[in-house]
Amino acid sequence: MKKLKLKKILFFTLILHFAFCILHSTAFALDIKREVLENGLTLLIVEKHNLPVVRVTVGIKAGSIVESEEKAGIANLTAELLTAGTKKRTASQISEETEFVGASLSASGGNDYATAALSVLKKDLDLGFDLLSDTILNPSFPDDELNKKRERIKGGLRAQEENPEFVASREFKKAVFGIHPYGRLVQGSPEALDRIKRDDLVNFHSTFYAPNNAIMSVVGDITPEEVKNLLKQYFSEWHTKELIVSPQKPEGIKEKKIINIDKDLTQANIILGHMGISRDNPDYYAVSVMNYILGGGGFESRLMQNVREEKGLAYDIHSFFDANKYGGLFEVGLQTKNESANTAIEEILKEIKKIRSKSISDAELSDAKSFLTGSFPMRLETSQRIANFLVAVEYYGLGMDYIDKYPKYINSVTKDDVLRAAKKYLDSENFTLVVVADQKKAGLKKEFKQ
């Protein structure tokens, strides 16, 4: 399982009311209680009493989309430092208290929003909410913790250089999005990280970490009344703030870009793609179906069938549309031995051209719909997944009845819609191609060379 970004999960693994299991009294359904509190916090609650566990996910609309290029990485750094000390607790105390009861509390940044997550046993609920509120409302950003964290993030970025997939992905995003935040790593860059001071973090936090800029989902062995009481007790000091945010959309420049990176590898890591769509694009569902058939449907996909099953060229080949709030990307990725790089790239382009020029079959269409609509319960199997899902649904404005609407969206997609989507959103000429490989062994053709 590779990097499972929430959008991707949403994309492939969309939810649906349990169409097939209609008559059981225990048919799966999600009873969501939604409320916008006085302080502007959007609260979503799902009761699930199968286990004495509660999960809380808080999405704060303070992803890297709101940060400046100069201080790239500050959104993630702020989130990661929430648990590094508060006005009344040190980092050590926070981890000791959390871990003693076997709970977990963490926070990190994302492209669109930052996420703080709590998992706690029912019996320790009070402590959990105490810690969660303390870290979100009153982080102290101690200097030594800032330095340690910065060192570790930089070290982590350095370590990741060892991973050819990471290197390819980083170069790809940068090429597609340019200076737009989506083109950067959420962690930022070593240079930008060095420019961030404690005051910057304090300002960023006080600017963006407001209840009217956040979504909280609570899932598990808890009632709405219990939630309200806990919020009253621990989050009453979280007050509305005035927000002035104007995130930019990325600029779409249509041109071919090729990046070759030379490394001592046995495999070429290849990414081919370009800008995609944003989450609110009305063609999102036609694109979902189209992508499933092209390269999102695991073994069922055309890319898999061609490149892995028939030609044995790769263990994993996939395509996806990463649809964020303000823009998105499309990519096909695979790893194949150096010597097969040319063939692999050619096959990818062949498949893209094919799906753009010829209608998909009835069988392909119905299989795609079958899976996309039918696999829904899987994505809401656990409280953790539900909690994350709720925040995403709210953030992307999908509606609380999204679970019911989704199958209708998918089932209404026609073959013509898929063809139209392929023509509009796939490009076999103006793409970005990144190849991280032993360049000599790969012997790339001229058209795939920088």
Added chain:
Amino acid sequence: MKKSFKLIVFPLLLTCLVFTYSAINVFASENTSLHEEMLPNGLKVLALKDPSAPLAVFQIWYHAGSINEQIGKTGLSHLLEHMMFKGTPKYAPKEFSKIISRAGGVDNAGTTRDYVFYYQKLAPDRLHLSIELEADRLRNLIMAPKETLAELNVVMEERRMRYEDDPQSLVYEEVLSTAFKNNPYRWPVIGWMQDLKQITRDDLYEYYRKYYVPNNALIVIAGNIDIDSLMAKIRKEFGAIPRGGDIKGAKIEEPEQIGERRIFVKKEAELPYILCAYKVPNIFNEDSYALEVLAAVLAGGKSARIYKSLIDEKRIALSADASYSSFDKYPFLFYLDATALPGKSINEVEKALYEEVEKIKKQIPSEREVQKAKNQIEASFIMGQDSIFFQAEVLAMFEMLGDWRLKDKYFEGIKKVTLEDVQRVAQKYLIEDKRTVGILIPIKKNADRK
């Protein structure tokens, strides 16, 4: 352990086990019940009904892991796992997964040193598909030579991705093959590249016929299932399969290690890495419980010793961990591993790791620390139960070791661990003479690369 070193899909989940319930209600919710049956042909079946689960799972496990292979033909078990998707007379090569995904399900498989397992996640009323498909491919795999060759290529790409181009995984591979001299645990589950290149279709088919027999298999079904109807289906489909020959495993005894072993891997990489592996017993030895607790005391989280020392205080490691799992069929290993921060020497890191080991040997751990470790193990298990897949897997793991009831014994064992036990097992097993150490030395092959 952070990396996907092997093809074991869920090793870490399984280190956190067992909660005491009454004899009948063995798992999550109030109304769960377990049915146990052995078919006349030796096939064991466990059926777990959990009305609170939104989906169901079918798992079939075979005692057909890499431990059954021979020198010169390593990688057979895992390759066979791949081939199981390649068709029978009844279902063409692409059909298996297609049928499952059309039904809105997902399917996958995994190979470990000891076992191979196949699973599908589906709506409860679709589980009959799994039963039909798995009973079919247990007996009727075609294994066409062309398909086998193509799949061999895929496995080689997988090997390149997971090992050849992943420096830390190479260290892991070296450590294993050095720590064990006689035990087949010494070769990688995916097999040596040289062996993969010379495996024949007949090798594979012979292995399949020998090990994929009902008396060598276990089925676990779980979810909101109708046990009676599914059991009837299983008896019908699987019951017809004749019992296979008795499989006599060679008695594997690893000679005693009487001195430290050290290996080095020089490869293009970013940061130095160290992996220390100590020879330890498995679950059939009473010391295994204390070893689990010891691992958590050392590295259960940010408040545990190794993180605090190496990452927080000394700031010499980017990551540092201790891990142990008692679920191998034969005595296996207790790991310490760490990645150095840029600019820090691996010698310093190694020294610091041993310092923590010596500390706990010299001075008994605190009551709070040990209680924290136990709380973490317990909480993790409770939370894991949210997934019906995890519930099924836990049952299966213990049954494959001899008896699913072992899991109760397991938790009792964890509960009973004393401070003295933790210290005692550190003194007994974490000693230099029983240790194998692997170190990654990063090199830059060509100065003008990149």
